[in-house]
Amino acid sequence: MRGKYCCSGVVGEPTVQVMEEAGEKILFELLRALKIPVHYATTGKKLSYLDRLTARLTYAVRVWCERISELGLKTQRDCSPYEREIQHITGLSAAFVQQARDKALWMWAQYREAHKDWERELSRAKPGTKWYKKLLKREPAEPCTSPKSSLKKIPTRFDTRTGTIEVSNLKISPLVIRISTLKRGEKLTILLNPSKWHLEMLARAAELRGFELIKRGKKYFVHLLCKYFVRAQPVHAVRGVDLGVRRAIASVKLPKHPRNFSLLRYDDKWLRIRELDDRIAHLQRLRKWNVLKKLRHKRRHVAEDYDRKLAKEFAAGTENEIVVIGDPQQIRYHKYRGDGDKRGRKILQHWSYSRLADTIIEKLKERGIIGIRFNEWGTSSECHKCGGKLKAKGRRVVCTNCGMQYDREFNSCVRVVQKASTYLKHKTRAALKRSRKLAGAIDELARTIDDSGLEPWMKMEAHLLVGG
Ligand SMILES: [Zn+2]
Numbered sequence: 001m002r003g004k005y006c007c008s009g010v011v012g013e014p015t016v017q018v019m020e021e022a023g024e025k026i027l028f029e030l031l032r033a034l035k036i037p038v039h040y041a042t043t044g045k046k047l048s049y050l051d052r053l054t055a056r057l058t059y060a061v062r063v064w065c066e067r068i069s070e071l072g073l074k075t076q077r078d079c080s081p082y083e084r085e086i087q088h089i090t091g092l093s094a095a096f097v098q099q100a101r102d103k104a105l106w107m108w109a110q111y112r113e114a115h116k117d118w119e120r121e122l123s124r125a126k127p128g129t130k131w132y133k134k135l136l137k138r139e140p141a142e143p144c145t146s147p148k149s150s151l152k153k154i155p156t157r158f159d160t161r162t163g164t165i166e167v168s169n170l171k172i173s174p175l176v177i178r179i180s181t182l183k184r185g186e187k188l189t190i191l192l193n194p195s196k197w198h199l200e201m202l203a204r205a206a207e208l209r210g211f212e213l214i215k216r217g218k219k220y221f222v223h224l225l226c227k228y229f230v231r232a233q234p235v236h237a238v239r240g241v242d243l244g245v246r247r248a249i250a251s252v253k254l255p256k257h258p259r260n261f262s263l264l265r266y267d268d269k270w271l272r273i274r275e276l277d278d279r280i281a282h283l284q285r286l287r288k289w290n291v292l293k294k295l296r297h298k299r300r301h302v303a304e305d306y307d308r309k310l311a312k313e314f315a316a317g318t319e320n321e322i323v324v325i326g327d328p329q330q331i332r333y334h335k336y337r338g339d340g341d342k343r344g345r346k347i348l349q350h351w352s353y354s355r356l357a358d359t360i361i362e363k364l365k366e367r368g369i370i371g372i373r374f375n376e377w378g379t380s381s382e383c384h385k386c387g388g389k390l391k392a393k394g395r396r397v398v399c400t401n402c403g404m405q406y407d408r409e410f411n412s413c414v415r416v417v418q419k420a421s422t423y424l425k426h427k428t429r430a431a432l433k434r435s436r437k438l439a440g441a442i443d444e445l446a447r448t449i450d451d452s453g454l455e456p457w458m459k460m461e462a463h464l465l466v467g468g
Helices: 012-022 042-071 074-091 095-123 129-135 145-152 196-204 267-287 291-293 298-316 329-334 343-350 351-368 408-425 429-433 439-450 455-468
Strands: 028-036 161-165 175-180 187-191 205-215 219-231 239-241 251-253 262-263 321-327 371-375 390-393 396-399 406-407
Touching: 028 205, 028 351, 042 074, 042 095, 042 187, 042 205, 074 095, 095 129, 145 251, 161 205, 175 196, 196 219, 239 351, 251 298, 251 408, 262 298, 262 408, 267 291, 267 298, 267 439, 291 298, 298 351, 321 351, 351 371, 351 439, 371 408, 396 408, 406 408
Parallel strands: 239 321, 321 371
Antiparallel strands: 028 219, 161 175, 175 187, 205 219, 239 251, 251 262, 390 396, 396 406
C-alpha cells in the first residue's frame, strides 16, 4: 500500500488486478464500511473543530429536510434552486451543502418507502380493531421531526471535494484524513488509528466511496466506505434456512438428501446472557451505578459476538448454492401488547433474528453466494408435502391431512424454499428489484445462474427463485 488514496476515485492497481484475475467470471460488488477510530492523541482543539463542523453539517441536513417537507422535493434537480440559499444560511461551501442534500434526500426516500409499507398494512387492517389502533400509532414520522432526533448528529458523506484519505509516513499514524474546513482553502489533517486488519482490508479494496465522520459517545470514528469485488460461486442447489431461538440456524439443502438437514446452535449464548442479566439486576439492587455504566453495552456486544461467530460458521458450510432465509419480521410486527400471547411475544422481542439474518447474508456474499430474506409467514404450520395443516407433537410435527411426521425445522426449511419459488415466479423482475430485501441481488443471481454450468433441471429450479 503506498501513495495517495483518493475518496470515491478508483484506486488504480487493486481494481485492475481483481478484474484480470476474474477474467470473464461474474463479480459481485460488495460494499463495506471500515470503522476506524480517530487517533487518541488528537488534540482537543481539533476535536472541538470536528464538533463544530459536524454540528454545522447536521444543521444543513435539517434545513434540507424542512425544505423537502414543505416543497415536496424529490430529486437533486428539484433541490438545486435552493442550494445558494442554504449555503447562505449555514455558511457552508457548495460541496458540503450538496452532501447534506444527498443525505436528506436519502432519509426522505427511506421514510417514503416505510410509509408506503405502513399504508399497505393499514389498508389491510379492519378499522376499529385493536390491531388497527395499534397500527395508527406506528405511522412512521418524517425525518428530523421527532424531538429525540434533534439531539442526534446526522453524518454526511465526505467525497473528493471535501475530504481525502491519505497514507502518511508519520510514525504515530499510517493513515490520515484531510478534510475541508469552514474556511475557504484551509484543510484539517486528522490522524487515524487503524488496526492491521483495517489496513489489509483497505489495501484489498477496489474503490473508495468516501467516508463519514461519526461520533459515538465522546469518540470520533471514520467510516470508510470500500467497494470490493467477489467472485460469484456457480449455483448447484438451493438452501432453506429457518432461524430459531433454541436451534439458532436450521437449514435444508435441496435437492433433498438424508444428510442435507443441518442444525447450528448457540453453545452457551443464552446462559451467558442470563448470567449478565442477573449480574446487572444484582448491581442495580446495590445501586452501583459506576459499575453499571461500564456494563452498559456489554450485553449487546456479547450477543452480537455470538451472532457473528454463528453466521460465519454457517457461511463456511455453504457451497455453490442460493440461500433463502425465512424472515419472521411480519410475525413480530403482528405480535403486539395485549394480543394474548405474552410468552411468545417476549421470546420474539429478545431474539435478534434480523441481525443474525443480515450477518448471514453479508458473510455469504463475502464468499460469493447470494442470500435472500423471505417472509416465512405460515411455513411452520403447513406440510411441505401436501400443504395440509400441521399439529405440533413435541419437537416434531404431524400433518393432519397426509399423516406424515417430520422434524419441525426441517419442514419449515423446505416450505420456505417452496414458498419463495412460487412467490418469486409470479413477480416481474422489476417488482422484485423494487422490493427492499432483494435489492440488487436479483440481477446478480440471474447472471450467476446463467453462467453457472448448472445442470438443466437445477437451473429451472434456480430460475424459479429469481423469476427468470
Ligand atoms: Zn401433509
